[in-house]
Amino acid sequence: MKNGALLFLGLFAALGVSWAGIVLGSSAQFGSLSPYYDAGTDQAYPGGFPGVAARGQLVYRDLNCASCHTQAVRRLGFGADEARGWGTRQSVARDYIFQPFPQLGESRVGPDLTNFATASPIAAAPAGVYELLYTGRGGMPPYAFLFETTKIVGEVSSHALHLAGGLQPPAGYEIIPTPRAEALVAYLLSLSSSFNDYPEAKAPVEPKPEGSPAPTDGKGAPPAAGAKPAPPAGGAPIPAPATPEEAKK
Amino acid sequence: MTDLSAHSSPTDSGDVEAYGRGPLLLLAGSSVVWLAVGGFFALIAGIQLHHSAFLAGCPLLTHGRVQALAETCFVYGWMANAGLALALWILARLGGEPLRAANWTVAGACFWNLGIVLALVGIVSGEATAIPLLEMPRAVQPLLLVAYGAVALGGVLAWTGRRREVMYASHWYAVAALFLFPWLLSIAQVTLLWFPVRGTLQAVVAGWYAQGLWTLWMAPMALAVAYYVIPKAAGKILPSYDFASLGFWCLLFVGAWTGGRHLIGGPVPAWISTIAIVASTTLLFHYGIVWLNLRVSGGAPSIPLSFFRYGLCAYVGGGIIDSLTAIRGVAEVTQFTHFDGAQQELAFYGAVSMMLLGGLYYALPRLTGRPWAYGGLVRAHLLLSAGGVSVLVLALGVAGLVQGGDLNNASVPFPEIAAHIRPWLLLASAAQAALLLGNVLLAVNFFKSALCPYYAAAVAAIRQDQRSALEAAAR
Numbered sequence: 001m002k003n004g005a006l007l008f009l010g011l012f013a014a015l016g017v018s019w020a021g022i023v024l025g026s027s028a029q030f031g032s033l034s035p036y037y038d039a040g041t042d043q044a045y046p047g048g049f050p051g052v053a054a055r056g057q058l059v060y061r062d063l064n065c066a067s068c069h070t071q072a073v074r075r076l077g078f079g080a081d082e083a084r085g086w087g088t089r090q091s092v093a094r095d096y097i098f099q100p101f102p103q104l105g106e107s108r109v110g111p112d113l114t115n116f117a118t119a120s121p122i123a124a125a126p127a128g129v130y131e132l133l134y135t136g137r138g139g140m141p142p143y144a145f146l147f148e149t150t151k152i153v154g155e156v157s158s159h160a161l162h163l164a165g166g167l168q169p170p171a172g173y174e175i176i177p178t179p180r181a182e183a184l185v186a187y188l189l190s191l192s193s194s195f196n197d198y199p200e201a202k203a204p205v206e207p208k209p210e211g212s213p214a215p216t217d218g219k220g221a222p223p224a225a226g227a228k229p230a231p232p233a234g235g236a237p238i239p240a241p242a243t244p245e246e247a248k249k
Numbered sequence: 250m251t252d253l254s255a256h257s258s259p260t261d262s263g264d265v266e267a268y269g270r271g272p273l274l275l276l277a278g279s280s281v282v283w284l285a286v287g288g289f290f291a292l293i294a295g296i297q298l299h300h301s302a303f304l305a306g307c308p309l310l311t312h313g314r315v316q317a318l319a320e321t322c323f324v325y326g327w328m329a330n331a332g333l334a335l336a337l338w339i340l341a342r343l344g345g346e347p348l349r350a351a352n353w354t355v356a357g358a359c360f361w362n363l364g365i366v367l368a369l370v371g372i373v374s375g376e377a378t379a380i381p382l383l384e385m386p387r388a389v390q391p392l393l394l395v396a397y398g399a400v401a402l403g404g405v406l407a408w409t410g411r412r413r414e415v416m417y418a419s420h421w422y423a424v425a426a427l428f429l430f431p432w433l434l435s436i437a438q439v440t441l442l443w444f445p446v447r448g449t450l451q452a453v454v455a456g457w458y459a460q461g462l463w464t465l466w467m468a469p470m471a472l473a474v475a476y477y478v479i480p481k482a483a484g485k486i487l488p489s490y491d492f493a494s495l496g497f498w499c500l501l502f503v504g505a506w507t508g509g510r511h512l513i514g515g516p517v518p519a520w521i522s523t524i525a526i527v528a529s530t531t532l533l534f535h536y537g538i539v540w541l542n543l544r545v546s547g548g549a550p551s552i553p554l555s556f557f558r559y560g561l562c563a564y565v566g567g568g569i570i571d572s573l574t575a576i577r578g579v580a581e582v583t584q585f586t587h588f589d590g591a592q593q594e595l596a597f598y599g600a601v602s603m604m605l606l607g608g609l610y611y612a613l614p615r616l617t618g619r620p621w622a623y624g625g626l627v628r629a630h631l632l633l634s635a636g637g638v639s640v641l642v643l644a645l646g647v648a649g650l651v652q653g654g655d656l657n658n659a660s661v662p663f664p665e666i667a668a669h670i671r672p673w674l675l676l677a678s679a680a681q682a683a684l685l686l687g688n689v690l691l692a693v694n695f696f697k698s699a700l701c702p703y704y705a706a707a708v709a710a711i712r713q714d715q716r717s718a719l720e721a722a723a724r
Contacts, residue, residue, distance in 0.1 A: 002414050007421060011428050011501065015465065018505035019436060022457045022521065029518060031450050062375035064313020064384075070585055074514035079581050083659030091516040096448040104452045104515060106381055108585040108656055109298070111663060138664040141301040145308035 030093045036198050045195035049098035056187025059180050061101055063143070070105035071114045071191065085119050086112040087193065092201045095193040110140055117192040129185045130161055130177055146181035149173050269341055269348030269403070270616050272355045274699050276334035276400070277609060277616075279362050281692045283326025284602075288685035290319035295678040299671050309373040317372050317384035324382060324462070325393070326365050328601060330358070332470030333397075335608045336423040337404045338616070339477045343420060344411035350403040357399025364393040380441055380451075382459045387442040394434055401427040418493045418542075422473035425501060429465040433458060449516045456508035463596060464504025464532075471564070471601040472539065474608035475557055479546045482554050482611060489541040496538030503531045510575040513584060522577075529575035536568035552627050556607030559635050563599030567592065582657060587670065587677075588649025591642045598684070599638045606634065606691075613698060622697035626690045633687030641680035648673035 035044040060066070073087035081087060091114055096102040111120075122128045136142030147161070149169050159182075160174040169175050177185070266273075297303050297312040304310045341348040348354070371377065371386030378384055385393070404427050408420065437458040440446050446454060480487050487493070509517075509525035539561070546557045570592060574583045583589065610627060614620050621627050648670040655666040 002416060004409060004416070007416065007424060008428070010498065011425050014498075014501035015429055015432055015461070015505065017502065018457065018461070021524075022506065022508070023436070023440065023454055026453045026518065026521060027446060027450055031447055033448065061379040062377060063311050064317055064377060064379050066379050067313035067316050072515050074584075078514045078577070079584075080657045080659040085659075090514070093449045093516050093518075095516060099448065100445065101379070102449055102451055103379065104449065106511065106585065106589060107587075108652075109667075136301065136305065138662075139301050139667040141297070141303075141305035141312060143311070144306060 033094050033097050035097070036094060036195075038195070038197060040197075045198070046095055046098060046193065049100075050186070050190065052183055052186040053190040054100055054187075056183035056185070056190075057099065057101055057103065059184040060103060060187055066103040066105035066107075068105075068107055068109035068140075069103075070108055070112045071102070072104045073112060073114045073193075081112065084111070087115045087119065089196050089201050091193060092198055094198055094200065113188065113191055115192050115194070117189045118194055119192075123189060126185055126189060127162065129188055130181065131163065133181060133185070134161055134163070134175065135167060143181075146184065147175050147177050149175050266338075266341070266616055267347065268351055269337065269354075272348065272351045272358065272403070273334045273338050273612075273616055275355060275358050276330045276337075277613070278695065278699060279358065280327050280330030280334065280605075281609075281688070281695045283322045283330060283365070285685065285688045285692050287319050287322030287327055288681065288688045290315050290322060292678065292681040292685055294319050295674070295681045299667075299674040299678065313379070314372055314377065317377050317379075318369055320382060321365065321368055321372065321384055323597065324467075325368070325385070326362075328467055328470070328597070328605065329361070329397070331605045331609060332426065332467070332474075333358075333400050333404070335474045335605060335612060336426060336470055337400075337407065338612055339419050339473060340404045340407040340411075340423050343417060343477070344407040346407065346410055346412065348403050349406040349410065353399045354403045357396045357402070360392060360396035361400060364389050364396055367392070378442060380455045380458075382462055383437055383441065383455065387438070390434070390438050390442065394431055394438070397431055397434075401431070417476070418487075418490070418497065419473045419477040421494070421497050422469040422476060425497075426466050426469040426473065429461070429469070433461045433465060452512060452515065453509070453517055453521060456511050457505065458508075459511075460508030461505045464500055464507070467597065467601045468500065468504070468564070471560065471604040475543055475546075475560065475604050478553060478608055478611045479543055479557055482551050482557075483545050483549045485545045487542045488545060489538070492538045493542050496535045496542070499532065499535040499538070503528050503535070507532060507571070507575070510571075510580065511584075511589075513575075513577055513580045526575045526577070529572040532568060533572055536565045540565045552631055553607040553611035555631055556603045556610065556634075559638075560600050560603035560607060563595055563603060563638070564601075567595040567600055570595070582653035583649055584653070586649035586652040586656065587645045587674075588653060591645035591649055594638065594645060595642045599642060603634065603638070606630075609695075613695070617699055617702060619698065619702055621694055622701065623694050626694040630687045630690050630694070633683050633690070637680045637684035637687060641677050641684070644673045644676040644680060648677065 035046060037044045071091075073081045073089070073091045075090035076082050095114075113120075117123050122132055130147075132140070133143045134147050150173065152172055152174050156174055157176050159176045161176070163169075163175065293304065293310065294312060294315040297305075297315065301312075304315075337348060337354065365385075367389045368385035371389060372384055376386035376388070378387065404423065408424050408427075411420075437454065440454050441451060441458070445451060476487070476493070506528035507525045509521035510529055512525075513522040515522070543557070543561050546554050546561055573579055574588070574592065610621070651673070652666055652670050655661040655669060661669075
């Protein structure tokens with residue numbers, strides 16, 4: 001090989017082809033998925049992603065919780081995701097369209113959190129989640145720095161943690177979650193993909209690729225690809241914040 | 250193509266290296282510091298896996314953040330600095346001209362390292378992106394891009410201004426690494442950080458970037474060094490060298506398509522992981538050719554060659570394991586477990602870093618004109634690295650298989666899984682400690698070898714000046 005220009009062009013082509021194939025290709029296929037309108041419930045799914053949850057996702061991201069928790073249920077029969085109660089169907093791309101930074105994760109040191117709000121017994125009440133975060137349990141480290149121990153002024157705060165045993169604060173003090181903890185818990189309690197009738201989620205074993213053409217059964221066609229998802233009729237989901245900056249505010 | 254004569258006399262003159270010595274030592278010196286710092290963070294992250302409360306009270310060092318710190322130090326601190334230093338050195342030597350644009354290299358190296366320091370500060374203060382291998386905060390990334398360009402300029406000029414038209418395998422791989430990294434990084438920055446794409450498309454782009462980082466940047470850097478040093482250190486020409494170009498183009502064109510194997514069963518179209526499985530298998534062709542070419546590293550008793558031997562076995566073995574775990578039935582067990590970590594350590598540490606270390610041990614005496622200060626430490630480092638990586642990969646691999654089996658059995662609760670894999674994670678932490686010790690030895694040896702001669706010369710010159718001044722005053 002002697003020709004430098006040819007080498008350069010080859011390098012460019014190698015990167016360009018994989019970029020076009022993987023990034024552009026999948027972007028064209030499912031980069032602008034729209035919500036699915038379900039005539040039965042007169043609702044569009046997935047539901048919106050409230051601002052407080054988007055703030056909580058930033059906390060989740062900056063603590064890098066994704067280094068131990070995934071948020072993607074694998075298809076049924078592939079692993080024991082269903083048997084562990086993490087979800088009743090495979091997660092599909094449409095579940096995440098309103099999330100500014102989907103945290104799929106790469107490691108299951110801890111359980112999957114895709115349907116944490118609906119599937120986990122801990123999530124029955126916010127108090128349980130706060131306590132788990134404060135104390136840590138079963139291999140999860142405590143995140144006590146997300147809480148403050150403050151002197152009780154007047155009556156006990158309604159947010160205060162009710163702890164037992166040696167974890168109780170000194171008399172006259174209470175442990176209350178910081179705004180970051182509140183946002184994180186609001187986010188965790190929003191994690192649920194309960195709608196099971198997406199056309200792409202129905203295939204029992206081998207799902208057809210997401211982003212396939214609109215449902216043809218006349219149930220209500222999603223807007224054309226490329227268009228911003230129009231708020232569907234009925235329970236209009238709150239649109240996701242446009243940028244991470246807005247979410248931070 | 251089989252002519253390797255340019256690997257000998259005309260390019261070996263000391264003049265070629267005299268100009269590049271300072272900048273290259275700066276890059277190499279920063280790399281060994283980052284290697285030790287990264288090892289420190291990796292040890293903390295490892296301990297946190299079996300003692301979850303370790304440093305839990307320190308908000309700066311949650312497990313996720315420490316992992317991001319370790320990865321950033323290792324990939325962008327150690328690999329980038331060492332890879333660039335060796336790539337520039339090889340391109341200048343092969344070009345037969347002194348390194349040009351050395352000022353740019355120095356400035357670029359300073360800003361690159363400043364960028365990494367800022368990135369670490371950003372990660373501990375909560376600005377990390379949580380994207381694997383791209384955890385650095387958005388704000389410092391453009392700085393890194395520009396700094397990389399400034400460093401790489403010298404290499405590109407050495408390549409375009411080479412005396413002889415012919416190019417060698419080291420040329421292809423080194424030039425590929427120099428050009429492809431900034432393109433990859435800029436695309437990832439734009440599509441993930443500045444104008445994030447929507448939904449799980451982010452995971453697809455992140456997977457493409459992480460795989461591209463490996464197949465289009467780290468592996469080419471390591472192979473550039475291996476293809477240059479092995480024939481020289483072993484004193485043999487490379488067998489089946491005619492096939493080397495096929496191996497090169499196979500890596501470049503097929504490698505970046507293998508990223509989707511991490512998304513098997515995930516919320517993305519199935520073709521992305523299917524194509525990754527096909528590409529992973531096709532890539533075995535590349536590993537076969539690299540093995541054919543570089544197998545001459547066996548036999549000769551030389552420290553740099555020992556590093557390359559280990560690196561070659563890890564590279565080819567890791568490639569085979571990658572293609573096996575890309576198969577859906579295997580991924581069902583290994584996905585989301587410590588087995589992924591074992592594969593990453595085998596690739597990043599066992600393959601690339603061992604080759605870069607071999608290159609460093611080979612290049613430094615030629616850059617400074619002196620042998621390594623402590624021969625014993627070199628040997629100790631070889632033992633600690635080879636032993637440490639082997640134990641680390643085995644421990645994490647077994648932990649991953651146990652964990653994967655348990656995860657797929659819904660009757661095993663999480664605390665029980667943690668108890669099952671705990672002994673293996675303890676072993677992995679011990680291996681991390683051995684690696685850290687080895688890398689501290691390298692840093693000590695490097696600074697003693699690289700800086701002390703200049704320090705001694707400077708002291709002697711000052712003394713001489715003082716003596717002449719005193720003599721002048723006495724007269």
